[in-house]
Amino acid sequence: MLDLFINLLQTPAIVLGLVALVGLLLQKKKANQVFTGTLKTVLGLLILSGGSGLIVNALAPFSELFADVFNLTGLVPFDEAVVGALQANVPIIARTSAIILAAGFFVNIVLARFTPLKYIFLTGHMMWIMSVVLAFVLHASGYEETTIMVVGSILQGAFLTLLPAIAQPTMRRITGGNTIAYGHLTTIGVVSSAWIGRLLGDPKKDVEKIKLPESLSFFKDTASSVAIVMGIFYLGLAIVAGPERVAVYAGEQNFLVWGLLGALGFTAGILVLLQGVRMFLGELVPSFKGIADKLVPGAIPALDCPAIFGFAPTALMIGFIFSIFGMTVGMIVSGLVFGIVPLISIIGGFFTGGAAGIMGNATGGPRGAMVAGFVYGLWLTVPVAATYEIFDLTQFGVTGTSLLVSDALVALPLFKIPLVGIGVFVALYVWYSIRELKYKKENS
Amino acid sequence: MKIITVCGLGVGSSLILKMTVEKIAREIGLDCDIEHWDMGTIAGVPHDLIMSSNDLKGSFPENIVNIVYVDNIVDVNEVKEKLIQFLNEKGGNY
Numbered sequence: 187m188l189d190l191f192i193n194l195l196q197t198p199a200i201v202l203g204l205v206a207l208v209g210l211l212l213q214k215k216k217a218n219q220v221f222t223g224t225l226k227t228v229l230g231l232l233i234l235s236g237g238s239g240l241i242v243n244a245l246a247p248f249s250e251l252f253a254d255v256f257n258l259t260g261l262v263p264f265d266e267a268v269v270g271a272l273q274a275n276v277p278i279i280a281r282t283s284a285i286i287l288a289a290g291f292f293v294n295i296v297l298a299r300f301t302p303l304k305y306i307f308l309t310g311h312m313m314w315i316m317s318v319v320l321a322f323v324l325h326a327s328g329y330e331e332t333t334i335m336v337v338g339s340i341l342q343g344a345f346l347t348l349l350p351a352i353a354q355p356t357m358r359r360i361t362g363g364n365t366i367a368y369g370h371l372t373t374i375g376v377v378s379s380a381w382i383g384r385l386l387g388d389p390k391k392d393v394e395k396i397k398l399p400e401s402l403s404f405f406k407d408t409a410s411s412v413a414i415v416m417g418i419f420y421l422g423l424a425i426v427a428g429p430e431r432v433a434v435y436a437g438e439q440n441f442l443v444w445g446l447l448g449a450l451g452f453t454a455g456i457l458v459l460l461q462g463v464r465m466f467l468g469e470l471v472p473s474f475k476g477i478a479d480k481l482v483p484g485a486i487p488a489l490d491c492p493a494i495f496g497f498a499p500t501a502l503m504i505g506f507i508f509s510i511f512g513m514t515v516g517m518i519v520s521g522l523v524f525g526i527v528p529l530i531s532i533i534g535g536f537f538t539g540g541a542a543g544i545m546g547n548a549t550g551g552p553r554g555a556m557v558a559g560f561v562y563g564l565w566l567t568v569p570v571a572a573t574y575e576i577f578d579l580t581q582f583g584v585t586g587t588s589l590l591v592s593d594a595l596v597a598l599p600l601f602k603i604p605l606v607g608i609g610v611f612v613a614l615y616v617w618y619s620i621r622e623l624k625y626k627k628e629n630s
Numbered sequence: 631m632k633i634i635t636v637c638g639l640g641v642g643s644s645l646i647l648k649m650t651v652e653k654i655a656r657e658i659g660l661d662c663d664i665e666h667w668d669m670g671t672i673a674g675v676p677h678d679l680i681m682s683s684n685d686l687k688g689s690f691p692e693n694i695v696n697i698v699y700v701d702n703i704v705d706v707n708e709v710k711e712k713l714i715q716f717l718n719e720k721g722g723n724y
Binding site for chain 1: 704
């Protein structure tokens with residue numbers, strides 16, 4: 187009997203289901219809502235690990251062929267696929283990350299309640315990615331389960347409280363207020379890019395006077411844009427490799443059909459994964475928000491990047507286009523320097539390259555948006571290649587893909603020796619708390 | 631009535647907007663079922679109303695007509711005003 191319970195509690199889907207259950211009970215939901223909410227969380231997690239399996243399966247032959255043809259490691263960076271696969275393949279990471287996700291949120295609440303940083307991080311898929319990254323880095327550093335959970339939860343909560351504070355000075359310029367914050371694991375990337383955009387730009391010019399072709403808005407449809415970009419990569423690789431080398435993977439299938447189906451399989455995997463993420467977070471995030479609303483007066487919600495898209499639609503598209511240029515340059519540089527080629531991520535470019543453009547526009551006008559987009563494109567490639575060898579994901583059964591978001595890539599080497607990471611971290615936390623208090627004083 | 635909130639990937643902003651709409655629905659006593667979804671696959675989802683943010687204006691399929699766009703997904707006042715305006719235009723059929 188005890189065995190049964192321990193076994194259940196070692197399943198991440200069940201642990202997160204329990205977290206949702208507690209959240210729903212705390213909100214005093216009706217019995218049927220509590221039941222379906224808990225069930226959907228569990229199912230969502232199972233669906234997303236299915237999706238990450240599809241993605242990894244579609245990528246494995248692609249990356250093998252890529253290595254064969256170019257003698258370089260080709261990567262299709264996609265955070266959700268990495269963490270989904272880590273959870274599916276490594277039980278200790280799965281167990282500890284589920285606890286880190288939940289307990290880390292309470293650390294966020296306590297810090298927001300009692301320190302000057304009032305940010306509550308509500309972007310669920312980013313919280314999830316960070317929890318797995320922390321569990322992974324602590325596990326890879328050789329810590330045992332309890333330490334991973336305790337240290338991981340504190341780091342998770344503190345990290346997610348600090349990140350929005352780093353972006354907030356720029357966010358205030360964008361939104362003209364202090365009501366929402368940037369809650370995304372690309373904060374270090376977009377803020378540093380905007381900072382460089384500020385050095386080279388001129389904030390007095392207005393980007394919204396620039397006219398862009400309407401057909402660009404096509405990229406907002408994620409399914410189509412991912413399918414097309416991956417189609418170019420898969421078919422391009424199949425053509426360069428030629429029918430004979432592709433036949434190793436394709437068998438009887440025509441090599442072009444193989445390429446086309448590979449790209450579509452990858453896209454389908456992403457759609458399945460996102461459906462899982464949607465279900466698994468659909469109950470968890472509202473529970474978290476309900477709890478935060480009760481416990482932290484004056485909290486500022488830190489939201490996913492599209493929350494700022496409406497403030498500067500043209501800067502969004504400029505950031506997207508220039509991040510593609512930056513990624514192209516970054517791909518070549520990474521290939522030459524590291525022998526690793528992180529391929530262009532269209533989702534990364536559109537969403538977070540767009541955010542970099544909006545931030546760059548706020549600090550440096552149109553030229554700032556262009557520079558920020560370009561620099562951020564480098565962020566989406568060079569650090570991916572630079573950290574890939576240090577943190578060997580292939581030994582955990584994750585091939586062909588890698589992490590993409592800047593803050594996770596910074597956290598990896600930072601917390602490889604946790605004491606160094608914690609030192610840097612505390613210094614930053616104090617620095618931003620002082621800035622926050624200064625801002626309050628000036629605006630009260 | 632069935633309301634769908636939409637953003638690009640259907641996992642972040644649409645969920646935040648859903649919570650804002652849920653809060654308003656409770657407040658004004660609107661009986662509704664709310665889901666959050668991504669823009670790319672919205673065409674096949676049955677709904678009475680779609681709510682989304684301004685940046686997705688013009689990106690929806692043409693046969694979808696009941697769409698309300700908001701500037702700020704956490705601004706309860708703005709979202710409430712626009713939702714009530716929609717309901718009034720539809721003559722309280724919901």
